[in-house]
Amino acid sequence: RSSKAAAVVALLLAASGLTACGISTSPVTEHEFVNELAVPPLAESTVESGVRTFQLTAQKGITDFPGIGESETWGFNGAFLGPTLRATRGEKVAVQVDNELGRPTSVHWHGMHLPAAMDGGPHQMVEPGATWTPSWTVDQPASTLWYHPHPHGETEEHVYRGLAGMFILDDDASAAASLPNEYGVDDLPLIVQDKKFDDGELEYDRNGSEPGILGDTVLVNGTVGPYADVSTERVRLRLLNGSTARTYTFAFEDRPMTLIATDGGFLDAPLSQERVRLAPGERAEVVVTFEPGETVRLRSLKTDLGGIVVPQTAGGNDEFDVIEFRAAEKLTPSPEPSWPAAKDAAADEVHESEASVTREFVLNTREINGEEMDMSRIDEVAYVGDTEVWNVKSTQPIPHSFHIHDVQFRILSIDGKAPPPELAGPKDTIYLQPNVDYRLLMRFEDYADPAIPYMYHCHMLMHEDEGMMGQFVVIERGQEGEVGMPEMEGH
Numbered sequence: 264r265s266s267k268a269a270a271v272v273a274l275l276l277a278a279s280g281l282t283a284c285g286i287s288t289s290p291v292t293e294h295e296f297v298n299e300l301a302v303p304p305l306a307e308s309t310v311e312s313g314v315r316t317f318q319l320t321a322q323k324g325i326t327d328f329p330g331i332g333e334s335e336t337w338g339f340n341g342a343f344l345g346p347t348l349r350a351t352r353g354e355k356v357a358v359q360v361d362n363e364l365g366r367p368t369s370v371h372w373h374g375m376h377l378p379a380a381m382d383g384g385p386h387q388m389v390e391p392g393a394t395w396t397p398s399w400t401v402d403q404p405a406s407t408l409w410y411h412p413h414p415h416g417e418t419e420e421h422v423y424r425g426l427a428g429m430f431i432l433d434d435d436a437s438a439a440a441s442l443p444n445e446y447g448v449d450d451l452p453l454i455v456q457d458k459k460f461d462d463g464e465l466e467y468d469r470n471g472s473e474p475g476i477l478g479d480t481v482l483v484n485g486t487v488g489p490y491a492d493v494s495t496e497r498v499r500l501r502l503l504n505g506s507t508a509r510t511y512t513f514a515f516e517d518r519p520m521t522l523i524a525t526d527g528g529f530l531d532a533p534l535s536q537e538r539v540r541l542a543p544g545e546r547a548e549v550v551v552t553f554e555p556g557e558t559v560r561l562r563s564l565k566t567d568l569g570g571i572v573v574p575q576t577a578g579g580n581d582e583f584d585v586i587e588f589r590a591a592e593k594l595t596p597s598p599e600p601s602w603p604a605a606k607d608a609a610a611d612e613v614h615e616s617e618a619s620v621t622r623e624f625v626l627n628t629r630e631i632n633g634e635e636m637d638m639s640r641i642d643e644v645a646y647v648g649d650t651e652v653w654n655v656k657s658t659q660p661i662p663h664s665f666h667i668h669d670v671q672f673r674i675l676s677i678d679g680k681a682p683p684p685e686l687a688g689p690k691d692t693i694y695l696q697p698n699v700d701y702r703l704l705m706r707f708e709d710y711a712d713p714a715i716p717y718m719y720h721c722h723m724l725m726h727e728d729e730g731m732m733g734q735f736v737v738i739e740r741g742q743e744g745e746v747g748m749p750e751m752e753g754h
């Protein structure tokens with residue numbers, strides 16, 4: 264970054280009076296798009312007695328970031344990020360997690376419906392040298408989920424240093440749909456993360472910026488200045504905002520994207536979108552059409568905060584290119600796309616008329632409902648089989664990214680109005696615009712456990728670490744007296 268540009272930014276800030284708030288801005292450096300996009304390998308697995316078992320080792324390593332330097336990073340089964348896990352609805356899966364990091368960590372399956380004991384939150388820590396092998400049956404629609412550590416107070420650091428990967432689920436509907444689905448060829452995982460570097464070293468530094476760390480370098484799957492060769496007319500992009508604080512508004516300059524899926528699976532119908540906004544933790548699947556021989560870039564635009572002028576909009580102030588696509592002179596024709604029929608999703612649908620419980624969640628500073636996270640306090644108790652409405656709101660002039668474990672929810676309304684179609688699909692994480700009411704609908708299907716909680720929290724990971732998190736248990740009626748966390752005794 265040139266010091267001249269920095270000086271101009273400083274001048275602009277001074278002129279607008281923003282420095283008075285002590286905000287540190289981090290303009291994104293645009294690197295040349297000369298490095299071929301790394302694609303995380305599909306994780307190998309073994310199937311024995313009907314259980315598909317994966318293996319992940321959390322470890323440290325050295326990553327060469329071209330043009331920046333070699334740096335210590337953390338990864339699963341490698342130096343940075345982790346392999347893509349993939350399983351089919353109905354399968355029994357297990358993951359052997361080995362911790363070679365030299366410090367405690369955990370692995371949370373973000374977006375997965377599973378028993379709380381398998382969730383990988385802050386109550387399922389894996390000590391250094393230890394192994395943890397959660398197992399569960401995949402029972403939810405095809406979707407793009409992900410995994411990452413969740414150690415209380417340190418989630419930001421573990422994810423930031425490189426511990427994250429995708430978890431793709433398939434089902435009958437996704438198998439029947441005619442969509443680009445050759446992994447790494449016309450079906451590309453794109454894990455987008457911003458990082459800071461200091462003299463070539465990945466720099467983990469809570470610099471006091473309100474959203475958390477806003478990096479000056481945007482990596483896709485760990486690649487600096489990435490390009491991807493395109494060999495087919497259509498490509499499906501599985502976008503994951505794996506950043507700790509920054510919100511992206513993805514767009515191509517000259518063409519829409521066809522949005523087919525959000526966090527928890529397919530939309531009822533594909534949707535042509537000029538922009539796709541993703542807050543930390545959110546995912547989207549889009550299909551993009553390319554012309555032979557062209558070179559185009561996916562950009563991130565300013566995030567529209569609905570007219571609210573906030574200097575530190577979760578890093579949404581910058582505009583920059585993210586990745587370049589280079590289409591071959593001759594492209595393999597892609598089959599006419601066909602989408603999973605809406606009725607396929609009906610079995611998973613939850614109806615507002617069935618809701619029997621309403622809860623309120625107000626996010627402010629590092630608290631939810633006026634309280635910071637306490638590992639030994641259960642904040643909410645839900646019953647198996649109940650459908651609930653959660654009213655969620657940030658009352659601070661900065662956005663948050665609200666995530667609920669275990670369930671996929673539907674957005675009933677945003678400030679009283681029906682959500683736009685791009686937010687009407689299955690979600691587990693949602694961008695909270697300041698002072699806007701979000702009503703979320705969900706059902707707690709099964710997996711009662713009065714002793715082990717699930718989490719809900721802000722997915723801007725510094726906020727989460729600093730207390731913007733709460734705990735809920737799912738129980739059967741009659742288990743009220745057993746609510747609590749025996750494993751916390753003595754802490």
Ligand code: C2O
Binds near residue numbers: 371411413718720722
């Ligand atoms: Cu992606 Cu509780 O986290």
Ligand code: CU
Binds near residue numbers: 664721722727731
């Ligand atoms: Cu937040």
